[in-house]
Amino acid sequence: MASRVLIVEDSDLVVDALRVLLVDAGYEVDAAATVADAVERASASPVDVMLLDLTLPDGNGLEVMESLRNAGALPRATLAMTGHNDSRARRSCIEAGCAEVLLKPVPIGELLRQIERQLA
Amino acid sequence: MIMSEKLDPAALSKRLKALERQVEEDRRTIDELRSHDELKTKFLSNISHDLRTPLAAIITHAEILRDGMLGALNKKQGESVSGIVHGGQQLLDMIDEILTYVRSASDQVTLTKSDFSLPELADQVRSFNESLAAKKRITIERLNGDDLPLVYADRDKIKHVFGNLIGNAIKFTSDGGRVWIAFSEINGDACVEVGDTGRGIARSHHELVFKEFAQVDASPSRPHHGTGLGLAIARRLVELHSGRIWVESELGKGSKFFFTIPLNPARD
Numbered sequence: 001m002a003s004r005v006l007i008v009e010d011s012d013l014v015v016d017a018l019r020v021l022l023v024d025a026g027y028e029v030d031a032a033a034t035v036a037d038a039v040e041r042a043s044a045s046p047v048d049v050m051l052l053d054l055t056l057p058d059g060n061g062l063e064v065m066e067s068l069r070n071a072g073a074l075p076r077a078t079l080a081m082t083g084h085n086d087s088r089a090r091r092s093c094i095e096a097g098c099a100e101v102l103l104k105p106v107p108i109g110e111l112l113r114q115i116e117r118q119l120a
Numbered sequence: 121m122i123m124s125e126k127l128d129p130a131a132l133s134k135r136l137k138a139l140e141r142q143v144e145e146d147r148r149t150i151d152e153l154r155s156h157d158e159l160k161t162k163f164l165s166n167i168s169h170d171l172r173t174p175l176a177a178i179i180t181h182a183e184i185l186r187d188g189m190l191g192a193l194n195k196k197q198g199e200s201v202s203g204i205v206h207g208g209q210q211l212l213d214m215i216d217e218i219l220t221y222v223r224s225a226s227d228q229v230t231l232t233k234s235d236f237s238l239p240e241l242a243d244q245v246r247s248f249n250e251s252l253a254a255k256k257r258i259t260i261e262r263l264n265g266d267d268l269p270l271v272y273a274d275r276d277k278i279k280h281v282f283g284n285l286i287g288n289a290i291k292f293t294s295d296g297g298r299v300w301i302a303f304s305e306i307n308g309d310a311c312v313e314v315g316d317t318g319r320g321i322a323r324s325h326h327e328l329v330f331k332e333f334a335q336v337d338a339s340p341s342r343p344h345h346g347t348g349l350g351l352a353i354a355r356r357l358v359e360l361h362s363g364r365i366w367v368e369s370e371l372g373k374g375s376k377f378f379f380t381i382p383l384n385p386a387r388d
Contacts, residue, residue, distance in 0.1 A: 013177035021180065024189050083172055084219065087232040087276050105176035105212070108183045 002028040003048040003119055006075065008038040008064060010056055014104075018051065021108055027115070035059040039067045047075035049115050052098065054082050054089065062096045069097070077118035081106065158226070165222045168215050175215065179208040214347050220280070221332070221349040224356040231274040231360060238310055238381070239265030241275065242301045245282040249290060256295045260286065265303035271310055271381050277357045278381065281365075284350045285314040285377050292375070293318035309363065309380035316376075321369040329367060330355045354379070361385070 005027045009015050015031045022029045030047075032038035035058045042050065042064070054061040061080065068074045080093040080101045093101045099118055102111070182204040184190060193201065223229050239262060246260045253260050271278075289299040297317040304311045321329060333348040351365075358365040358379045369375035 011173045011177065013174050014180070017177045017180035017184070021184050021189065024184070083169065083176075085276065087274070088230065091232075104172075105179045108180060108187065108189075 002026055004028045004030065004045065005115065006038065006042055006047040006050045007031040008050060008056070008061060009033065009053040009081070011053075014053075018111075021111070022115075025112055025115075033057070035061070035063050035067075038064045039071070042068050042075060043071050043073045046073070048077070049118050050075040050078045052078050052080050053104075054080060054093070062092065065096045065098070079114055079118070161222055161226050164218060165226075168218045168222065172212065172215050172219075175208055175212055179205060179212065182208060217347045217349050217353065221347075221353050221356075224353055224360075225332075229277070229357075229360060231277065233272050233274055233387075235270045235272050236275050237268070237270055238278070238312060239268055239301075239303055241279055242282055242312070245279060245286055246301065248283075249286050252287075253290050253299065256290065256293070256297070258290055258293055258295070258297050258299055260290075260299045261301070263300050263302040265301075268303045268305070268310060269383055271383060272385055272387065273361050273381050274357075277360070281354045281357050281379060282312075282314075284354045285379075288350065289314055289316035289318065289375070289377075292316065305383065306380065308384060309382050311378060311380050314377045315374065317374045320371045320373045320375055321367060322371045323369075326367050326369065330365065 005022050007015050007018050007022075007029065009018070009031065010033045012033075015033075019029050019031065030041055030045075032041050033056070035056050038050075038052075038056075041047075050064075052061045052064060056064075065074070065078060074097070077099045078097065080098040081104050082089055082093075082101060083104050085103050090101045100114055102114065106114075182201050185193065186198065186201040186205055242262055242265070246262065249260065286299065286301070293299060293316045299314070299316045302313040302315070304313070330351050332352040355365050358381070361381050362385065363380040363382065365377070365379040367375055367377050
């Protein structure tokens with residue numbers, strides 16, 4: 001069965017691009033644009049890898065991690081994606097339990113490698 | 121006459137009131153200018169962030185096509201799509217530079233310090249730039265520094281400074297030229313030199329190059345484009361570390377950029 005990837009990102013343009021990439025790479029892809037939507041989708045059906053944008057309309061992306069941890073529904077791995085290379089933000093992502101922090105736009109080869117590594 | 125005017129309480133009080141009015145007016149003007157400046161910074165920050173998102177999508181789509189994920193491309197198609205990726209990345213670098221500048225200008229930058237080796241960091245940035253230099257047959261050498269003590273500073277910020285200085289050195293040096301990095305200790309500071317055999321900078325422009333949006337050749341037809349923010353950011357980042365940055369250069373004789381980082385700063 002295909003691994004399930006949840007894209008948490010509020011830009012449709014970015015979601016569309018990632019969806020094309022990940023569907024082609026053979027993943028089952030779901031997307032959420034808000035903290036609330038992400039928590040709901042990840043709780044409803046287990047997620048293997050979550051790609052998590054940090055700036056969402058209803059809060060900080062890391063709040064998704066907190067809610068899912070409390071609900072016992074954390075994905076196998078979470079890759080945070082940020083637009084700014086900031087060491088403080090990077091540290092808080094790792095502390096929150098993200099496996100990696102990637103700078104957007106992540107080159108597609110690197111993104112696919114990162115996802116594969118988390119699933120290995 | 122002057123004495124009597126000074127001593128006349130009525131005249132004194134009148135002048136005092138006029139001065140108070142003037143001070144109040146100046147204060148209002150300063151507040152207004154400050155708020156305009158903040159608004160401009162905020163605008164620049166928002167617009168840069170908003171430009172970044174669709175650009176990220178464009179680059180990802182172009183990479184998907186370039187890598188043949190949706191079907192093989194012929195040579196010309198491949199070159200064309202690679203051009204989209206390359207152009208997009210260049211634009212992204214410029215947007216990121218504006219965002220970094222906005223953050224540093226509005227004091228949103230905090231330093232995350234650790235102990236690290238400046239020469240090792242220089243080597244890392246050097247190897248990152250080697251392919252760019254190779255295209256112009258430019259060599260990048262590190263001349264010394266193995267015995268330089270560690271510095272306690274923000275590694276990412278200093279990496280940014282190295283990236284800017286080495287990137288500029290390559291950009292403004294003709295094919296077949298040389299770029300070098302050297303280290304020394306001056307009055308308790310680590311001093312870094314990034315030199316090149318490029319076109320050089322006239323003495324009258326030595327201050328200008330560190331100013332925001334400044335380029336020595338600012339005409340639309342200038343051969344080198346950019347935001348004109350790189351060295352302004354580098355200066356800000358060095359000064360946040362209580363260091364200094366300057367250039368020694370003459371037209372036609374290459375440039376040497378220097379910056380200092382204190383070797384034993386207070387630990388926080």
